[in-house]
Amino acid sequence: MTPNQIKLVQTSFAQVAPIAATAADLFYGRLFEIAPQVRAMFPNDLSEQKKKLMAMLGTAVAGLSHLETLVPAVEALGRRHAGYGVKAQHYASVGSALLWTLERGLGEAFTAEVKDAWATTYIVLSTTMMNAANEKPMAA
Template sequence: MISPITPVAKDMPLNVERLEQSFELVKGRGDEFTAQFYANLFSDYPLVKPLFANTHMEEQGKKLFASLVLVVDALRQPEVLESAVKGLGTRHVKYGVLPEHYPMVGGALLKTFESVLGTDWTADEKQAWADAYGAVSQLMLEGADYLPEVLSLSN
């Protein structure tokens, strides 16, 4: 099991070219990628499975992959990326997602990239995606606007 990753500062410089190039290798494999992602997420972090109890997983997989496409496509437009990602964070609050879930998703995401990319997954790709996920999750958390009582329940 890959350790969960922790959000980092959003102003950290990202390796945009490496992210774009590595994502290009998985772009045509969305169904495979998302199936592997959710298998990893539920296997490594079963406590998140109830969040998906009333979810149509095929549709959810398409949404996840569309979000990844959105992020990668907007890497060179930080203002567009920031707005879209903060909006994702806002929506995830109503799904029951808490701050402690973000590192779990990041761990499953890295594990999935490693699995799908195989020999094309290097330490540099891992670092680029860890940095990107950290920045994106930080923006999502900023957009989440959790009520204090929700946060106190999660601690």
């Protein structure tokens, strides 16, 4: 990721943060629309899950400037998600729902450059998560 991409993601997320609840509603609505099979992985009441999503995004976005400290947390998140039954193919739907949500939340501020920066960010984070989820435990 370039410093400019990091800045674009951080600046645009700051615009979404005030509407975090709406953004989370949009995200899960879209995710379950395009990937209804993942709905069973979530609790019926998504209130806490929505807060966790926005908090995790905030942490990840803030940490982009210091990937070396962010990566271990993202790897741990990937391992936890594997335990929930998340498979590699689910990440594409999540990425699609995220970009769709950002487009709705940012409106005209979601330029092609901002979209590219977010797509790059998601690829870096999701690849890190998937790699960690696929790691074999070390033999004792």
